[in-house]
Amino acid sequence: MHWYEMKLSGRGQTNSGISQVCRPERTADIAKYLEQVGKNGIVASGSAGSYADQALNAGGAVMQMKRLDCIRSFDAQTGELVCEPGVTLKTITELFAPQGFMLETASASGQHTLGGAIAANIIGCNGHKRMSLAKSVNWIDVVLADGTTVRASEKENDTLFKAVVGGQGLLGIISLVSITLLKRPQENVAVEKRRIANLDELAETLKAVRKTADFCSFWIDTSAGLDALGRGILKTASFTKETLPASTFSFPKYKMILPGIVLCLASFPLFKRLRYRLTATKKTKIEAYENFLYSSDNVQVFPAKGIYQLQISFSEAEGPQALRRILTELAQTRIGACRAELVLTKEDTLSYLGAALRGYTVCFDFFRRKGIEEFLKHLIVIAGEHNGRVSVQDDALLEPRNLVLMYKNLEKFLKARDTYDPQKKFDSDFGRRLFSGEKKYEQ
Amino acid sequence: MNNKRTWVVLGGTCVIGRAFAREVAKAGNDVILLGKEDEDLALSANDLRARYPEVEVMTLPLDTANLDSLTKTAKQCESVSKNIISVFSALETVYTQKECGKDLGKIKNMFQINYFSQVYFLSAIAAVLQKQACGEIIVLGSAAGEYGMPDNYAFGSTKAALHIWLQGFQMQMAQYHVSVTTVKAEDWDTVGTRHYSFWQKPIDPQACAKACLAYAQKGAKIRYFPWYVFGTVLFRRFLPYVSRHNGTEG
Numbered sequence: 001m002h003w004y005e006m007k008l009s010g011r012g013q014t015n016s017g018i019s020q021v022c023r024p025e026r027t028a029d030i031a032k033y034l035e036q037v038g039k040n041g042i043v044a045s046g047s048a049g050s051y052a053d054q055a056l057n058a059g060g061a062v063m064q065m066k067r068l069d070c071i072r073s074f075d076a077q078t079g080e081l082v083c084e085p086g087v088t089l090k091t092i093t094e095l096f097a098p099q100g101f102m103l104e105t106a107s108a109s110g111q112h113t114l115g116g117a118i119a120a121n122i123i124g125c126n127g128h129k130r131m132s133l134a135k136s137v138n139w140i141d142v143v144l145a146d147g148t149t150v151r152a153s154e155k156e157n158d159t160l161f162k163a164v165v166g167g168q169g170l171l172g173i174i175s176l177v178s179i180t181l182l183k184r185p186q187e188n189v190a191v192e193k194r195r196i197a198n199l200d201e202l203a204e205t206l207k208a209v210r211k212t213a214d215f216c217s218f219w220i221d222t223s224a225g226l227d228a229l230g231r232g233i234l235k236t237a238s239f240t241k242e243t244l245p246a247s248t249f250s251f252p253k254y255k256m257i258l259p260g261i262v263l264c265l266a267s268f269p270l271f272k273r274l275r276y277r278l279t280a281t282k283k284t285k286i287e288a289y290e291n292f293l294y295s296s297d298n299v300q301v302f303p304a305k306g307i308y309q310l311q312i313s314f315s316e317a318e319g320p321q322a323l324r325r326i327l328t329e330l331a332q333t334r335i336g337a338c339r340a341e342l343v344l345t346k347e348d349t350l351s352y353l354g355a356a357l358r359g360y361t362v363c364f365d366f367f368r369r370k371g372i373e374e375f376l377k378h379l380i381v382i383a384g385e386h387n388g389r390v391s392v393q394d395d396a397l398l399e400p401r402n403l404v405l406m407y408k409n410l411e412k413f414l415k416a417r418d419t420y421d422p423q424k425k426f427d428s429d430f431g432r433r434l435f436s437g438e439k440k441y442e443q
Numbered sequence: 444m445n446n447k448r449t450w451v452v453l454g455g456t457c458v459i460g461r462a463f464a465r466e467v468a469k470a471g472n473d474v475i476l477l478g479k480e481d482e483d484l485a486l487s488a489n490d491l492r493a494r495y496p497e498v499e500v501m502t503l504p505l506d507t508a509n510l511d512s513l514t515k516t517a518k519q520c521e522s523v524s525k526n527i528i529s530v531f532s533a534l535e536t537v538y539t540q541k542e543c544g545k546d547l548g549k550i551k552n553m554f555q556i557n558y559f560s561q562v563y564f565l566s567a568i569a570a571v572l573q574k575q576a577c578g579e580i581i582v583l584g585s586a587a588g589e590y591g592m593p594d595n596y597a598f599g600s601t602k603a604a605l606h607i608w609l610q611g612f613q614m615q616m617a618q619y620h621v622s623v624t625t626v627k628a629e630d631w632d633t634v635g636t637r638h639y640s641f642w643q644k645p646i647d648p649q650a651c652a653k654a655c656l657a658y659a660q661k662g663a664k665i666r667y668f669p670w671y672v673f674g675t676v677l678f679r680r681f682l683p684y685v686s687r688h689n690g691t692e693g
Contacts, residue, residue, distance in 0.1 A: 002539075004645075023645075025458050026483065067458045067648070070490040095494050 001032060008062060012051035014306035014368055014396050017058025017429060025067045027084060027175045031147035034173075034425070037061050041427030044169045046116025047088065049109060051309040052396030053429035054120070054168045060427065063173060065115055071095075072176070079181040080138065085115025085174045090294055092181070097290050101181035104136035106215055110294035115174040120393045121166030121351045123361065125217040128210050128344030133179075134165040134351060141176035145425035149175060154350070162409075163416035166351030168392060170431050171420050186239040189215070189292050192284045195276065199230030199327070203320050206360075210344055214238045215292075220340035220362075221276050222330045223269030229327045232340075233279050242286050269336060306368040307338065310376055311391035312383045313345060316359040322386035323362060326379060335375060339365035352413035355391035355406075373397060392434070400434055448472040448578075449524040453505065453564065454533035456483035459583060462652035463531050464491055468498040470656075475520055477505040499525075507534070507560040517567035528571055529579040531655065532561050543597040550597045557601035562608055569612075573619040579659040580616065582609055584627040586672050590679040613664055622662045626655050629672045 009016035022033045040060025048055050069086035079101055090110025092103060105124040112122060121132045139153035142164055152161035164171050196202045209216050213236035224231040314322045347358040366372055376397050380390055389406045390398050403410055450467045454460040455476030464474045468491050478484045484502040491500045501523055506512045520528065536556045538549040565580065572578045587595050588602025606625060613623035629646050651668050658666045667673040
């Protein structure tokens with residue numbers, strides 16, 4: 001059992017810190033490592049895919065879970081998969097998609113570990129059909145601060161379950177997961193791309209899409225002027241019986257590691273306009289389901305200065321006005337987002353810290369630059385005024401007062417944390433930022 | 444006999460052993476996992492069976508404390524295998540220099556597992572591979588065996604001894620068309636206190652396993668993983684007094 005001193009940073013490179021790192025290789029080792037934890041506590045880290053400080057613990061300990069990646073069993077009749085938390089979503093898809101199974105959530109990245117995906121309560125581009133991954137979890141084993149392992153599910157220890165799901169690792173460490181994989185209706189999906197001219201057209205189209213498409217995401221052109229707010233490209237996909245075209249030429253898939261300058265280019269208005277103009281008015285193609293998923297994994301960008309991500313959920317009623325207001329702010333201030341995407345969501349009542357509302361979830365990436373923090377805090381205030389929720393999953397700037405206003409189940413989460421980890425052995429930079437009023441864990 | 448392999452994986456319960464077993468099982472080869480702990484062996488075997496149901500996975504206990512038993516284990520491997528036998532050895536135990544300073548028995552333990560166990564087992568199974576006149580042997584060495592560092596020179600010495608033995612063993616086995624590949628992996632991941640910088644990342648077991656298999660298929664004799672470790676080794680071996688020590692323990 002070894003500890004390593006490492007400088008860790010979030011995916012967005014905006015937060016970093018030096019921590020003592022351990023990498024258990026057996027679930028039994030988790031409790032042994034927990035015994036050695038010092039005063040700043042410990043947090044579990046999966047693929048470290050969170051943009052900000054969720055998996056960081058400067059001055060404390062971090063448990064990297066990727067080596068706990070054994071599959072315990074798989075029942076091909078029921079689709080029940082029991083595995084350790086370090087198995088990645090991509091691995092599950094690679095192994096079980098050929099057998100006709102799929103995960104509940106079609107997330108943008110397959111690099112997430114299963115434990116991390118549950119602790120962050122990730123949603124995907126099929127959020128309007130099937131909500132978060134946690135819905136398909138049968139049970140999880142959680143190692144608590146005293147080293148005991150407790151099984152939690154919606155029926156058994158439900159308070160713990162609802163607090164751990166989306167709880168960013170602040171209650172315990174997930175050591176084993178039972179999840180039900182869904183039967184995939186068809187092997188291929190028909191992917192359709194079409195241009196949307198403005199917000200009104202978008203709202204109308206999304207109403208129809210919510211009922212018909214299996215997957216849906218909308219790229220927003222944030223460089224559009226006030227007369228074309230909400231312009232962008234809508235990508236929808238549905239399972240189809242159609243077979244792949246025989247003579248399709250496709251470039252071999254390589255993982256491209258690109259410098260931050262590429263993202264810089266992507267945030268230029270000219271690039272966005274070109275992307276919008278060059279997309280055909282309406283285009284459909286058939287793709288294998290496995291190829292359709294995890295599109296963002298093929299490109300990895302290292303931004304030199306860092307990226308902030310802001311993910312906000314709005315209700316169906318408030319969404320269009322809120323989106324219009326945010327896009328107006330972007331157009332007037334000319335602050336270009338290097339990525340802006342919208343997905344449809346349905347309410348997730350399972351997790352205490354779940355952000356999604358039935359409506360829309362919009363996600364923006366911004367380069368770190370002078371004054372951006374103030375601007376993002378301003379957007380958070382706008383979100384609050386429209387009864388929106390800023391997701392804690394990748395956020396770096398949310399403050400405790402925002403959290404109190406946005407999360408109606410926050411009290412329940414804090415109570416569960418006090419019950420299961422009164423000494424705050426599980427802590428992180430994220431935990432200290434948002435729950436700093438609480439007593440720190442002392443050895 | 445077809446071209447399908449039965450890979451004997453020593454240290455089949457450690458992370459790199461598991462990663463390698465998955466790589467070869469993915470390619471459709473059968474696997475025999477050798478390890479000390481029955482529970483861990485069963486866990487690794489179940490994992491492989493769940494991932495690749497068509498692959499035959501067997502487990503055998505490996506008693507590194509009793510070197511004479513390794514000959515028997517090698518014979519058992521031969522008897523249960525239906526295909527060409529190949530071997531991957533990731534047998535390794537690691538203690539920091541500080542731990543060794545407190546208890547010299549740990550050095551003996553490291554030599555027992557990192558050197559003697561592998562030498563005994565490989566010598567025993569060599570006859571089988573010579574008989575089949577083909578196959579691959581991959582042994583996971585370490586860059587720590589290339590130069591002494593203040594925080595892990597005891598561990599490094601066990602690997603250095605193994606490297607030398609493997610060099611001769613490789614030449615001997617080449618006469619029988621059996622390739623022996625030593626993969627000297629970066630040791631940041633294994634022992635001692637390291638101050639990682641942003642550009643230093645611990646090695647990825649899956650990537651290392653993939654590379655090991657690729658090296659063996661090319662018939663490579665010695666490879667460093669990641670490849671740039673070669674540069675570090677060159678620098679430290681030939682300019683030992685100029686190079687900066689990055690270890691922190693004395």
